[in-house]
């Protein structure tokens with residue numbers, strides 16, 4: 001067995017407006033790193049965390065790294081002991097799949113340590129168990145793209161059916177992260193439990209249009225499909241500046257915008273880097289006017305997903 005393995009897993013944008021709980025994509029550069037080392041104690045231990053300001057739990061039953069690896073070891077019927085070190089690169093409660101990136105990096109590192117018993121899709125159910133403890137819901141729309149990269153559709157959860165999708169050319173994403181923390185568990189609690197038939201029809205039309213746009217490389221159709229009648233109406237109220245930003249960028253040439261995951265991060269898709277940068281500049285102005293700090297990132301879609309370093 002290898003002595004030590006480190007893996008990186010990227011941030012993700014879940015939902016992508018029209019795909020609540022069933023669609024997500026991975027972002028370049030930003031993410032978490034996890035290092036795993038075997039121990040002889042037959043125990044999983046989180047031996048250290050950096051970059052989290054002391055906020056994340058070291059208890060193995062509460063940290064998404066250890067919960068994900070434990071789910072994998074249980075499936076393998078293994079009692080291998082592993083020490084876990086997490087370098088947190090993503091802000092917590094950001095809507096950029098922070099809890100998911102930790103789980104994804106931990107699984108890819110532990111899988112390598114154990115001789116790769118699983119392919120990447122095989123790791124997704126273990127990462128979903130980590131999401132269950134992080135926010136009370138085992139959604140896969142962050143963990144699947146963080147592990148696999150690109151756009152990923154979760155066609156069904158029972159049984160799990162994961163479909164990697166094509167990534168169109170020249171698609172750029174601007175992420176605008178206002179400096180507030182929004183826990184996924186809290187922003188799930190504001191969701192309506194019922195949809196009207198009319199709303200279900202609208203959401204189905206848009207997710208179908210979005211998937212067709214990915215296959216057709218049709219960015220205009222992709223932009224028209226960026227609509228969300230399920231989560232955005234209730235969640236946007238929790239995000240100061242959401243509607244101001246949307247109206248501020250409307251003539252800059254972006255394809256569309258929405259809430260990244262459960263927020264507060266807002267994503268904007270653009271057909272070129274120049275537009276994505278201009279949108280980022282406008283976002284800084286809008287948030288300066290309302291007096292709230294923001295971080296702005298511009299990224300292409302990350303096609304690689306989590307990898308061993």
Ligand SMILES: Nc1ncnc2c1ncn2[C@@H]1O[C@H](COP(=O)(O)OP(=O)(O)O)[C@@H](O)[C@H]1O
Nearest residue numbers: 063064093094095096097098099102134183184
């Ligand atoms: N390794 C971890 N990385 C990130 N969050 C973790 C981790 N372990 C546990 N958590 C918990 O998950 C929650 C953050 O997840 P979540 O609210 O889903 O954020 P995000 O929207 O960024 O994914 C926090 O309450 C945090 O305590």
Ligand SMILES: N[C@@H](CCOP(=O)(O)O)C(=O)O
Nearest residue numbers: 014021095096097184261262
């Ligand atoms: N589909 C989930 C996605 C949550 O993403 P996160 O990055 O905010 O954890 C939801 O909308 O609740």
